[in-house]
Amino acid sequence: MKTIELRSDTFTQPTQAMLNAMFAAKVGDDVFGEDFSVNELEAHVAEMFGMEAAVFCPSGTMTNQIAINVHTRPGDEVICEQGAHVYFYEGGGIGRLSGCQARTIAGDRGRITAEQIATVINPDDVHRPGTRLVCLENTCNRGGGSTYSMQQMKAIRILCDEQQLSLHLDGARIFNAIVANNESPRDYGKIFHSISVCLNKGLGAPVGSVLLGTSDFVKQARRTRKVLGGGMRQAGYLAAAGLYALKNHVERLEEDHRKAQKLAEALGNATWVKTVLPVETNIVIFEVAGEMSAAHWVEALRQKGIKTAATSASTIRMVTHLNFTDESLETTLNAIGQL
Numbered sequence: 022m023k024t025i026e027l028r029s030d031t032f033t034q035p036t037q038a039m040l041n042a043m044f045a046a047k048v049g050d051d052v053f054g055e056d057f058s059v060n061e062l063e064a065h066v067a068e069m070f071g072m073e074a075a076v077f078c079p080s081g082t083m084t085n086q087i088a089i090n091v092h093t094r095p096g097d098e099v100i101c102e103q104g105a106h107v108y109f110y111e112g113g114g115i116g117r118l119s120g121c122q123a124r125t126i127a128g129d130r131g132r133i134t135a136e137q138i139a140t141v142i143n144p145d146d147v148h149r150p151g152t153r154l155v156c157l158e159n160t161c162n163r164g165g166g167s168t169y170s171m172q173q174m175k176a177i178r179i180l181c182d183e184q185q186l187s188l189h190l191d192g193a194r195i196f197n198a199i200v201a202n203n204e205s206p207r208d209y210g211k212i213f214h215s216i217s218v219c220l221n222k223g224l225g226a227p228v229g230s231v232l233l234g235t236s237d238f239v240k241q242a243r244r245t246r247k248v249l250g251g252g253m254r255q256a257g258y259l260a261a262a263g264l265y266a267l268k269n270h271v272e273r274l275e276e277d278h279r280k281a282q283k284l285a286e287a288l289g290n291a292t293w294v295k296t297v298l299p300v301e302t303n304i305v306i307f308e309v310a311g312e313m314s315a316a317h318w319v320e321a322l323r324q325k326g327i328k329t330a331a332t333s334a335s336t337i338r339m340v341t342h343l344n345f346t347d348e349s350l351e352t353t354l355n356a357i358g359q360l
């Protein structure tokens with residue numbers, strides 16, 4: 022039985038064309054700034070977002086944590102949503118690597134508002150940590166792939182300007198948001214001081230993320246990347262995969278979103294499912310009905326060759342991606358109906 026992978030969009034396998042692009046990459050020593058393909062990728066992404074500079078890193082955790090490190094000083098406070106990847110899934114990096122603490126907000130499916138942020142900015146008082154940075158996530162992973170509107174993000178930037186705060190975007194799945202809402206990367210470049218973009222999620226590259234910002238910010242980010250052990254040598258083989266993904270795998274994200282909608286519809290009609298979070302992009306999160314736990318249903322699906330992930334005792338996540346074909350969709354829809 023062929024297994025169908027829905028646990029995450031990080032399970033994608035490089036296509037033959039992507040492997041060909043990697044095989045043909047012109048490389049050098051990137052720590053010396055001499056890897057042709059890495060330089061090309063960084064310039065390409067910076068240009069796409071209309072930002073001054075970019076730096077290629079091994080992971081989205083590293084790009085996020087570097088951004089936090091460069092924007093803050095030890096003792097500062099970082100504002101984010103309570104399920105934000107930077108806080109929830111990065112091993113306590115905010116405290117461990119940057120000596121900062123997080124001030125979390127309960128958002129609406131992962132999204133926080135300018136009004137909510139305004140209420141947790143500390144006054145200039147010796148007792149209080151200095152609020153320095155706001156981190157947003159788009160799409161919101163634990164929010165079920167929800168997206169911000171441009172208007173919401175712009176309102177947050179205006180607040181950050183008034184309060185002299187930096188604004189970072191964890192854009193692990195930013196292209197899912199861009200495609201779903203018909204936006205342009207340049208819109209984002211105007212709003213955020215720094216942006217982290219993952220190439221290893223729905224875009225289908227095997228490894229890598231890019232951090233964007235001003236030239237000065239990126240210069241400091243390169244120093245932090247080296248300290249964290251993220252300075253890679255002939256990394257151009259990986260950068261070439263990322264560049265290929267950006268040129269060939271963005272528009273097709275729409276297909277992943279369409280398939281996620283189909284899954285949500287079928288789940289909505291299934292007797293063993295209680296509720297499904299609204300689906301905006303490629304993530305479907307749902308709550309199971311009845312006595313059985315999420316783990317029980319994950320196992321039941323696994324026996325039909327479908328891998329999903331429990332995100333709590335009663336919730337399950339499915340993520341569509343470029344290896345989840347129309348045939349995989351058919352099989353999964355049938356299985357959902359049969360359970």
Ligand SMILES: *Cc1c(COP(=O)(O)O)cnc(C)c1O
Nearest residue numbers: 080081082083106158162191193
């Ligand atoms: C996957 C992800 C990241 C980065 O993860 P890595 O595995 O370190 O590349 C960051 N933020 C969000 C929201 C993610 O989903």
